[in-house]
Amino acid sequence: MSTELSESQDLNGLEQATDGTSRLTDICSGTVGNSMASIAEYYAGKSVLITGATGFMGKVLVEKLLRSCPEVKALYILVRPKAGQSMQQRVSDMMKCKLFDRVREDNPDFYQKIIPISSELTQPGLAISPEDVEKLSACINIVFHCAATIRFDEPLKHALQLNVIATQQLLSLAHQMHHLEAFIHISTAYANCNRKHIDEVIYPPPVEPKKLIESLEWMDDGIVRDITPRLISDRPNTYTYTKALAEYVVQQEQHRLNIGIIRPSIVGASWQEPFPGWIDNFNGPSGVFIAAGKGILRTMRANNDAVADLIPVDVVINLTLAAGWYTAVHRPKTALVYNCTTGGINPFHWGEIGRYIHHVMSSFKRNPLEQAFRRPNANITSNYLINQYWILVSHKFPALIYDLILRLTGQKPQMMRIFNRLHKAIGLLEYFSSQDWEWNSENMSMLMSQLTPEDRKTFNFDVRQLNWPEYIENYCIGTKKYVLNEDMSDIPAARQHLRKLRNIRYTFNTLLVVFIWRVFIARSQMARNIWYFVVSLCFKFLSYFRASSTLTN
Numbered sequence: 347m348s349t350e351l352s353e354s355q356d357l358n359g360l361e362q363a364t365d366g367t368s369r370l371t372d373i374c375s376g377t378v379g380n381s382m383a384s385i386a387e388y389y390a391g392k393s394v395l396i397t398g399a400t401g402f403m404g405k406v407l408v409e410k411l412l413r414s415c416p417e418v419k420a421l422y423i424l425v426r427p428k429a430g431q432s433m434q435q436r437v438s439d440m441m442k443c444k445l446f447d448r449v450r451e452d453n454p455d456f457y458q459k460i461i462p463i464s465s466e467l468t469q470p471g472l473a474i475s476p477e478d479v480e481k482l483s484a485c486i487n488i489v490f491h492c493a494a495t496i497r498f499d500e501p502l503k504h505a506l507q508l509n510v511i512a513t514q515q516l517l518s519l520a521h522q523m524h525h526l527e528a529f530i531h532i533s534t535a536y537a538n539c540n541r542k543h544i545d546e547v548i549y550p551p552p553v554e555p556k557k558l559i560e561s562l563e564w565m566d567d568g569i570v571r572d573i574t575p576r577l578i579s580d581r582p583n584t585y586t587y588t589k590a591l592a593e594y595v596v597q598q599e600q601h602r603l604n605i606g607i608i609r610p611s612i613v614g615a616s617w618q619e620p621f622p623g624w625i626d627n628f629n630g631p632s633g634v635f636i637a638a639g640k641g642i643l644r645t646m647r648a649n650n651d652a653v654a655d656l657i658p659v660d661v662v663i664n665l666t667l668a669a670g671w672y673t674a675v676h677r678p679k680t681a682l683v684y685n686c687t688t689g690g691i692n693p694f695h696w697g698e699i700g701r702y703i704h705h706v707m708s709s710f711k712r713n714p715l716e717q718a719f720r721r722p723n724a725n726i727t728s729n730y731l732i733n734q735y736w737i738l739v740s741h742k743f744p745a746l747i748y749d750l751i752l753r754l755t756g757q758k759p760q761m762m763r764i765f766n767r768l769h770k771a772i773g774l775l776e777y778f779s780s781q782d783w784e785w786n787s788e789n790m791s792m793l794m795s796q797l798t799p800e801d802r803k804t805f806n807f808d809v810r811q812l813n814w815p816e817y818i819e820n821y822c823i824g825t826k827k828y829v830l831n832e833d834m835s836d837i838p839a840a841r842q843h844l845r846k847l848r849n850i851r852y853t854f855n856t857l858l859v860v861f862i863w864r865v866f867i868a869r870s871q872m873a874r875n876i877w878y879f880v881v882s883l884c885f886k887f888l889s890y891f892r893a894s895s896t897l898t899n
């Protein structure tokens with residue numbers, strides 16, 4: 347059976363969705379009475395299961411549920427021990443995070459609602475104990491599946507294990523849940539990045555997941571590595587490939603479970619909630635902003651006319667919670683896909699970033715990052731050769747000089763290594779910044795139209811109101827405060843450091859001019875003549891402008 351929904355099917359679903367009456371009679375099969383409940387009322391008394399709760403988006407989901415749906419009964423979160431920390435330690439550290447400050451103020455006992463369940467998603471049965479399986483089967487009402495490996499360089503076997511097989515296992519667990527009302531899967535807008543126009547449908551998978559899983563089982567890692575480029579074909583990495591397979595796996599259950607699939611684009615720092623600029627990782631734009639703010643990144647390749655489809659994390663989470671409510675209350679007959687993007691609604695182009703980048707850079711100059719390598723001054727270009735030129739002049743050359751100084755002073759050279767890692771990371775991101783996609787996001791609009799005015803405020807995902815320069819500035823400050831944990835009171839020292847870097851640059855440039863003079867100009871009569879000619883021309887121009895400005899005054 348083809349998994350691609352026909353256009354008419356999709357449009358019909360949408361028409362019904364925007365027309366309350368026909369939706370209830372035609373495509374819904376239950377809880378009509380609840381349809382008028384607000385989102386917070388719906389979640390009241392519900393037990394929610396969340397995977398990936400310790401991750402970037404998972405944490406924001408947990409926080410928002412606790413803050414805006416205070417009557418929620420319990421949040422069961424699947425957590426694994428990691429980096430020598432037990433599950434309990436990790437959860438208690440997570441709850442101390444600044445992100446939870448507002449919830450803590452409202453309800454200091456909020457942590458009592460969080461029930462950690464030990465689980466390693468790559469293990470059979472997700473490594474959940476039989477007692478826990480029984481507990482979850484008996485009480486869970488809604489599942490939010492956020493966990494995934496989001497690394498672009500993940501070996502295929504591991505990406506498949508986590509993004510596809512674990513999703514299958516979670517769906518099996520969901521089948522055992524007696525009171526399950528909705529299963530919400532977090533995918534990515536780039537799952538189908540091999541297409542230019544992406545509708546809110548599940549496209550046929552590049553390969554039947556079951557067959558791939560069976561084939562990879564017997565292959566050793568070397569063979570899998572060798573055939574990966576052939577398998578992923580026109581997708582850029584194993585991440586987007588396995589996320590596409592996961593969507594298909596989830597869709598297979600659409601007749602037995604109420605399913606919603608959320609496809610966010612490039613998820614960035616929070617826009618408004620719980621406070622502007624909250625972010626906790628180096629992924630996507632965050633790492634780029636930090637590298638630019640530290641004066642390391644000076645050039646990056648992007649297509650000026652392409653949409654830079656950033657979406658704030660709080661918008662994604664508000665939409666996810668609203669989709670959970672909608673899926674449970676309206677029970678669409680087939681899985682609804684929500685392309686959670688900004689490009690079609692409030693577009694922001696890479697070319698515009700050239701303009702906004704001054705906001706980024708001036709934000710970093712006003713609120714500089716500590717220990718910057720150089721003064722922040724990054725440029726975007728769509729031209730491969732120009733980018734390569736600036737990489738040589740502004741990245742590799744300063745790194746060589748810095749490493750030389752380190753060597754001469756008996757220290758270990760490190761800058762070239764940092765730049766090599768940066769170039770690898772940027773190289774992986776460039777696929778997304780140098781192309782254009784068009785996402786249909788009608789289900790997002792449909793969902794908004796279904797919310798009460800109150801819910802539209804509390805669970806705001808209307809990105810038309812997003813002011814990009816303000817958002818980008820808060821994002822930059824957020825990377826400083828929450829990713830790098832730098833103290834805002836140390837800003838004067840960071841500014842002082844930038845002034846020192848400026849003086850070093852001036853000194854370096856002066857020395858360069860003197861050097862060029864000594865080596866080239868002072869030794870040739872013709873070069874000297876040209877030099878004097880240029881200087882006298884400049885002088886004449888200056889005199890002319892001074893004279894004409896005196897006249898006008």
Ligand SMILES: CCCCCCCCCCCCCCCCCC(=O)SCCNC(=O)CCNC(=O)[C@H](O)C(C)(C)COP(=O)(O)OP(=O)(O)OC[C@H]1O[C@@H](n2cnc3c(N)ncnc32)[C@H](O)[C@@H]1OP(=O)(O)O
Nearest residue numbers: 496497498499534628629630631633634638724771775778
């Ligand atoms: C010019 C300015 C303006 C530009 C505008 C913005 C441009 C935006 C660019 C376009 C973005 C497009 C993204 C597309 C997203 C698709 C959306 C999704 O679905 S999926 C979601 C998107 N998914 C992604 O974005 C994933 C992409 N990332 C990856 O796949 C990998 O990180 C990697 C392959 C790039 C590097 O791997 P590897 O070399 O192995 O390095 P590790 O990762 O293992 O990190 C090692 C350590 O270094 C730390 N650290 C890292 N960065 C920085 C930094 N900048 N500084 C300091 N530190 C940094 C890191 O914390 C770690 O510390 P620790 O934990 O050890 O203490």
Ligand SMILES: NC(=O)C1=CN([C@@H]2O[C@H](COP(=O)(O)OP(=O)(O)OC[C@H]3O[C@@H](n4cnc5c(N)ncnc54)[C@H](OP(=O)(O)O)[C@@H]3O)[C@@H](O)[C@H]2O)C=CC1
Nearest residue numbers: 398399400401402403466467468492493494533534610613
């Ligand atoms: N960030 C983005 O820009 C975008 C993200 N998405 C999607 O959103 C979802 C969440 O992404 P994000 O929060 O950014 O990702 P993170 O990497 O921050 O979080 C991933 C989560 O998955 C958990 N996890 C990973 N491996 C395992 C495992 N073996 N067993 C148990 N748990 C595991 C992690 O737990 P642990 O803490 O133990 O590692 C963590 O909680 C993903 O599905 C992603 O595809 C979609 C579009 C863009």
